[in-house]
Amino acid sequence: MVDTPVIDKTAAARAARFRHFIDGEMVESADGRMFEKRRPFDNSLVGMVSEAGRAEVDAAVMAARNALNGPWKGISVEERSDMMRAVADGINKRFDDFVEAEFNDTGQPKTMMSHAFVPRGAANFKSFADVVKSVAGEAFQTPTPDGAGAINYSIRKPKGVIGVISPWNAPFLLMTWKVAPALACGNTVVVKPSEETPGTATLLGEVMNDVGIPKGVYNVVHGFGPESAGAFLTEHPEVDAITFTGETRTGTAIMKAAAVGTRDVSFEMGGKNSALVFADADIDKAVEGLTRSIFLNCGQVCLGTERVLVERPIFDEVVARMKAVAESLRPGHPEDKHTNFGPLISQEHRDKVLSYYAKAKAEGATIVTGGGVPDLPGDLAKGSWVQPTIWTGLADDASPVREEIFGPCCHIRPFDSEGEAVRVANDTEYGLATSIWTSDLSRAHRVAQEIDVGITWVNSWFLRDLRTPFGGSKQSGIGREGGVHSLEFYTELRNICVKL
Ligand code: NAD
Ligand code: 6OD
Numbered sequence: 001m002v003d004t005p006v007i008d009k010t011a012a013a014r015a016a017r018f019r020h021f022i023d024g025e026m027v028e029s030a031d032g033r034m035f036e037k038r039r040p041f042d043n044s045l046v047g048m049v050s051e052a053g054r055a056e057v058d059a060a061v062m063a064a065r066n067a068l069n070g071p072w073k074g075i076s077v078e079e080r081s082d083m084m085r086a087v088a089d090g091i092n093k094r095f096d097d098f099v100e101a102e103f104n105d106t107g108q109p110k111t112m113m114s115h116a117f118v119p120r121g122a123a124n125f126k127s128f129a130d131v132v133k134s135v136a137g138e139a140f141q142t143p144t145p146d147g148a149g150a151i152n153y154s155i156r157k158p159k160g161v162i163g164v165i166s167p168w169n170a171p172f173l174l175m176t177w178k179v180a181p182a183l184a185c186g187n188t189v190v191v192k193p194s195e196e197t198p199g200t201a202t203l204l205g206e207v208m209n210d211v212g213i214p215k216g217v218y219n220v221v222h223g224f225g226p227e228s229a230g231a232f233l234t235e236h237p238e239v240d241a242i243t244f245t246g247e248t249r250t251g252t253a254i255m256k257a258a259a260v261g262t263r264d265v266s267f268e269m270g271g272k273n274s275a276l277v278f279a280d281a282d283i284d285k286a287v288e289g290l291t292r293s294i295f296l297n298c299g300q301v302c303l304g305t306e307r308v309l310v311e312r313p314i315f316d317e318v319v320a321r322m323k324a325v326a327e328s329l330r331p332g333h334p335e336d337k338h339t340n341f342g343p344l345i346s347q348e349h350r351d352k353v354l355s356y357y358a359k360a361k362a363e364g365a366t367i368v369t370g371g372g373v374p375d376l377p378g379d380l381a382k383g384s385w386v387q388p389t390i391w392t393g394l395a396d397d398a399s400p401v402r403e404e405i406f407g408p409c410c411h412i413r414p415f416d417s418e419g420e421a422v423r424v425a426n427d428t429e430y431g432l433a434t435s436i437w438t439s440d441l442s443r444a445h446r447v448a449q450e451i452d453v454g455i456t457w458v459n460s461w462f463l464r465d466l467r468t469p470f471g472g473s474k475q476s477g478i479g480r481e482g483g484v485h486s487l488e489f490y491t492e493l494r495n496i497c498v499k500l
Pocket of ligand 2: 169170174177300302303464
């Protein structure tokens, strides 16, 4: 357990409460343990979050188990699909509340919530409502020595109680990306959202009740990772499988917990993604795409670019244009319509990002722009802000080039041949995503097949079709989710052989 922080009791008494959602009820921890949730942009208090101990995690897991064996069991695929659509409608009905909750959680400009993260959370439920209804099983006619034959066919069964461990960077999108397929496939879930972002997972509990999802099907426990709710959930023997999005080293800890009882895991983890810009690219489009992939969400997107490789003839131009873009970004109050650049999630994460800004300098980078903290007025100065930052001139083995920073920063490096670009792009322990900018389609296909990542974009970035396989190679992940691929994890395939 994490020590209870020193809390201003008067402010805490006035603040909102984020309770666990267990068996259809909002409940506090029996020992009253709580921690603070603060707004990233000015460090003001959003509310107090209950911290689950083993007892609350156990209650949530047992509620999920009972629902699995009880009211959720007899529900047909068609009914479940309709219910998932009702959840999506329920989210849309309370759209503004979700935008507000996600805004308090992450502090990003509200347009991000209302145009992308909240609609996408609802879309996840609709998408998997369709997927589960349209997947066929397989059947084989099998010859037998007596000539009568046999028929083999397969069915899919829910895997059971799924532990969902989610991160803070796009909390609602990433949590629903797992909860929606899990429930659509007939499982029940216990969600442990990030300690940084308790809002939308809690609110979703209210929607589940409003639309009549049986109690215990969706549960939420709040808390931290090690020796707290995250570890208690992943160690719980009644959790049948664990789906996790977060840092690779957290995945390693969770995999150890899952080894007890040989439980299945699906992991979406860190990255050190490259972008390859060839001299024949449409530079305007490439710069626009790079801008989004480096600075969107203050660089806190797992698919974001931290290594930009540019063919030498256009290197200086791309660096100059990226510098101009970075310097035009406007940090500020996230509700101000001119603000297009938000804060990092927390002071702790800011310390991490700033430590890389210092390392880049120490390891000999040319700082093209940024490298520090922006000057902001009033209470905003208390927020977790950093400047958009671009470096050139670092060695391929420099730590800011090798390690995931998860901030609004990148290193830009020139290359002289396609082979060199591919070699450098692959020179990483991660393998989540890449983007290739070129007008030569043959080259695009050729290079795409050579880069060891789960997701490649050509002349685009973060263009998502929810039916496609999503996940990372190497240390960026285990398994694929999305469309029918989610069924591989959230259901168990069983074969039935009938002798004729
Ligand atoms: P994190 O690993 O610190 O935390 C993620 C979740 O795991 C949180 O809920 C946390 O409380 C929990 N946790 C931590 N330690 C645990 C433990 N020992 N046992 C059980 N649970 C534990 O990650 P984060 O900082 O919240 O998110 C940022 C990271 O997530 C980055 O590395 C980013 O690349 C990655 N990410 C990956 C994807 C993807 O799809 N591949 C998507 C988003 C984020
Ligand atoms: O779009 C998605 O489905 C997805 N999982 C996005 C991940 C974003 C990471 O920050």
